[in-house]
Amino acid sequence: MPIVYACAASHAPGLTAWREAAAPEQLAKVSAAFETLREGLAAARPDRIVLLTSEHWANFFLDHVGAVCFGRADYYEGPVEPWLKVPKQKVPGDPALSLRLLEHCYANGFEPSHAQEMKFDHGSMVPLHFLTPDFATPVVPILFNTLAAPRCSPKRCLQLGDVLGAALDAAPERIAVVATGGMSHDPGERNHGFIDGDFDHAFLQAMTQGDLAALGAYSDAQILAAGAGAMELLAWICLAGIMRHRRPSFSSYEPVKPWATGIGHLRYDIGASG
Amino acid sequence: MSAYTLNKMLREINRDPGARQRYSQDAEAFAAGFELAEEERHAFLTRDIGALYRLGAHGLILRPFTLLQQMPEPEYLRLIRE
Numbered sequence: 001m002p003i004v005y006a007c008a009a010s011h012a013p014g015l016t017a018w019r020e021a022a023a024p025e026q027l028a029k030v031s032a033a034f035e036t037l038r039e040g041l042a043a044a045r046p047d048r049i050v051l052l053t054s055e056h057w058a059n060f061f062l063d064h065v066g067a068v069c070f071g072r073a074d075y076y077e078g079p080v081e082p083w084l085k086v087p088k089q090k091v092p093g094d095p096a097l098s099l100r101l102l103e104h105c106y107a108n109g110f111e112p113s114h115a116q117e118m119k120f121d122h123g124s125m126v127p128l129h130f131l132t133p134d135f136a137t138p139v140v141p142i143l144f145n146t147l148a149a150p151r152c153s154p155k156r157c158l159q160l161g162d163v164l165g166a167a168l169d170a171a172p173e174r175i176a177v178v179a180t181g182g183m184s185h186d187p188g189e190r191n192h193g194f195i196d197g198d199f200d201h202a203f204l205q206a207m208t209q210g211d212l213a214a215l216g217a218y219s220d221a222q223i224l225a226a227g228a229g230a231m232e233l234l235a236w237i238c239l240a241g242i243m244r245h246r247r248p249s250f251s252s253y254e255p256v257k258p259w260a261t262g263i264g265h266l267r268y269d270i271g272a273s274g
Numbered sequence: 275m276s277a278y279t280l281n282k283m284l285r286e287i288n289r290d291p292g293a294r295q296r297y298s299q300d301a302e303a304f305a306a307g308f309e310l311a312e313e314e315r316h317a318f319l320t321r322d323i324g325a326l327y328r329l330g331a332h333g334l335i336l337r338p339f340t341l342l343q344q345m346p347e348p349e350y351l352r353l354i355r356e
Contacts, residue, residue, distance in 0.1 A: 017341075056334040056335075056338070057281075057285050057288075057289075057332070057334060057335055058289055061281075061282065061285060062278055062281070062282075063282070080288070080289045081288070081338060081341070082291075082342070083341045083342065083344075119289065121289075147332075147334070186333075187333060187334060187337065188332070188333025188334045188335075188336060188337035188338075189333040189354075190351075190354055190355050192333070192337075192347075192351055193351075228333075
């Protein structure tokens with residue numbers, strides 16, 4: 001069955017941990033965007049969520065870095081951060097679906113790493129908190145190394161999306177795909193608070209137009225100029241590769257200074273856009 | 275990211291409740307389990323955030339470490355920008 005739903009959203013920890021620091025009108029707009037994504041997801045009644053995500057040294061560390069890692073655990077515990085203001089959960093997994101997707105990738109030119117234990121930090125817990133507040137839908141996390149160079153190139157992420165998309169569209173389950181990370185930000189560094197609205201708008205435009213050529217042409221340097229955290233957009237680029245001709249019908253953007261990031265949202269209504 | 279062992283130690287405090295407890299009970303004993311340079315050990319034990327940053331602690335490890343101690347963002351940024 002073709003993918004039943006897809007969306008993309010930023011995952012700044014401020015969304016839950018210092019929510020009230022944002023201006024009320026920005027908080028309202030971001031909350032409404034998450035609600036739009038949540039409603040779409042609920043209406044699509046997914047059996048499983050494939051979560052294209054990134055993290056902040058929760059699993060990948062410099063003792064062992066992979067490019068992309070598929071979780072294949074029975075459950076994923078999170079959040080790692082006790083200050084996130086998201087209750088600790090065991091998010092259910094689906095190791096059988098993880099394995100099927102892995103086998104499909106290995107048969108089609110991609111060899112991601114895989115892990116039977118993975119912890120979720122705010123990179124996964126924040127979007128799931130807003131999109132599936134009961135954390136009940138089993139998740140297959142696909143984790144991108146966005147921190148330690150060298151990393152997957154945008155072009156390679158598109159290709160991975162293309163390969164994965166074929167398996168997801170042919171799966172018997174009702175599958176939703178959620179990409180998370182970005183947009184421009186440079187968290188924890190001297191430039192913390194930097195937001196590049198021009199970069200974010202151009203990137204969102206490429207996503208909304210399904211401009212795979214533009215997305216695949218981004219260089220590391222172009223992305224890093226929008227802050228180290230902008231590299232998390234590799235997950236969005238992979239989503240574009242999965243969705244191919246299907247385009248999002250909703251997008252939203254808000255540069256939220258107190259959360260130190262550009263907050264972007266996209267929702268693909270599969271029924272409406274084919 | 276340089277300062278591999280320094281980051282490894284701080285990361286354990288961030289992500290492992292057991293490490294967090296050992297650190298809060300006896301920071302010196304906790305640090306003794308890691309092969310740190312002397313200036314790294316000193317910066318860690320004196321909680322000199324600016325020095326830890328300059329020694330190579332990664333922002334996505336150091337900021338969460340300071341969040342565990344409820345350090346306000348302006349203070350964190352002031353210390354790392356010194």
